[in-house]
Amino acid sequence: MTQTIHKETREFQAETKQLLDLMIHSIYTNKEIFLRELISNASDAIDKIKFESLTNQDLLEGDSNFEIFLIPDENTKTLTISDNGIGMTYDEVVENIGTIAKSGTKSFFEKLKEKETTTDNELIGQFGVGFYSAFMVSDKVTLITRAPGQEKGVKWESNGDGTYTIEECDKEKRGTTIIITLKEDFHAPSRPEENFLERYTIENLIKKYSDYIRYPIKMSFIKEEQPLDAEGKEIEDAPAAETVEIRTLNSMTPLWTRSKNELTKEEYQLFYKDLFHEWEDPMEYIHSKAEGTV
Incomplete structure (x- = not known):
């Protein structure tokens, strides 16, 4: 005990x-x-x-x-x-x-x-x-x-x-x-x-x-939906029904899967700091994409 x-x-x-x-x-x-x-x-x-x-x-x-x-x-x-x-x-x-x-x-x-x-x-x-x-x-x-x-x-x-x-x-x-x-x-x-x-x-x-x-x-979000009648149309005077929706807030998407043109300098810096547990900005970064077999 x-x-x-x-x-x-x-x-x-x-x-x-x-x-x-x-x-x-x-x-x-x-x-x-x-x-x-x-x-x-x-x-x-x-x-x-x-x-x-x-x-x-x-x-x-x-x-x-x-x-x-x-x-x-x-x-x-x-x-x-x-x-x-x-x-x-x-x-x-x-x-x-x-x-x-x-x-x-x-x-x-x-x-x-x-x-x-x-x-x-x-x-x-x-x-x-x-x-x-x-x-x-x-x-x-x-x-x-x-x-x-x-x-x-x-x-x-x-x-x-x-x-x-x-x-x-x-x-x-x-x-x-x-x-x-x-x-x-x-x-x-x-x-x-x-x-x-x-x-x-x-x-x-x-x-x-x-x-x-x-x-x-x-995180959970409260979602309001208007009740529908038998024909699938919204019932205007009826109170909205609340449902709980769980959403994932982050993309968890690595930079290398995204286009270079849509990325900002700040995104590169934040990605570097998170991946390598660093607090200083990288001195330089290079974004390249190659295709082929290994």
């Missing part, structure tokens, strides 16, 4: 507190990139279990349909990002979320001083602090995760005040779920471009930043 770990409150290390303060007080202008960072983390988690399952199929627990799922909820003002990747144990959550490697943090703050010549995108991704970008748009972040083979999951929660709570919890499926309770500024209907509960805003951000992610990024 495993020992139950009760809920406890811990403090972030000093460097993490400083980073959270920077995120919360918004040094970054391009706040929408938080979604790109969290989806990139989810993709990495799936990469990891896919690789490790090559030598241990039991890790999959019967679930090999890898995907990332987004759930915007108007009632709770939350945006949820879920994956069925490798997940984390209790100790891994403390190590990976509660702290940041000091060497990486030091480099981050050194680069921050040179921000005039460094973009938001480079800073956040380059030093492995992408998870914390969620605090730019949230009042509270909740993480629920379970590693394969573990009886219990782990629930981590913080409102960015320098402390976090961590406890065991029940979680049926392996993987990680991040629930972002959005600040009021980021679910205002009057500003659809920064309303991260607006499904079409989310869809556009996925196409902009995460279209080349190798796994399907899915």
Whole structure:
């Protein structure tokens, strides 16, 4: 029998507190990139279990349909990002979320001083602090995760005040779920471009930043259809019937299958960064197409 770990409150290390303060007080202008960072983390988690399952199929627990799922909820003002990747144990959550490697943090703050010549995108991704970008748009972040083979999951929660709570919890499926309770500024209907509960805003951000992610990024849409009569014609006065439609938001289409003429410089750069897990733009790129047999 495993020992139950009760809920406890811990403090972030000093460097993490400083980073959270920077995120919360918004040094970054391009706040929408938080979604790109969290989806990139989810993709990495799936990469990891896919690789490790090559030598241990039991890790999959019967679930090999890898995907990332987004759930915007108007009632709770939350945006949820879920994956069925490798997940984390209790100790891994403390190590990976509660702290940041000091060497990486030091480099981050050194680069921050040179921000005039460094973009938001480079800073956040380059030093492995992408998870914390969620605090730019949230009042509270909740993480629920379970590693394969573990009886219990782990629930981590913080409102960015320098402390976090961590406890065991029940979680049926392996993987990680991040629930972002959005600040009021980021679910205002009057500003659809920064309303991260607006499904079409989310869809556009996925196409902009995460279209080349190798796994399907899915989200449900409410579809309204007018009832039809016996002749197949719409019944005008009848209330529309609502159905739920699950859509895949990213194309998962490699650049080499598309025409050179329809691609932009930004698409080449984003594809390179995602494929090779790099944060700098490529020095140069060449697009060529050849046909024949090998």
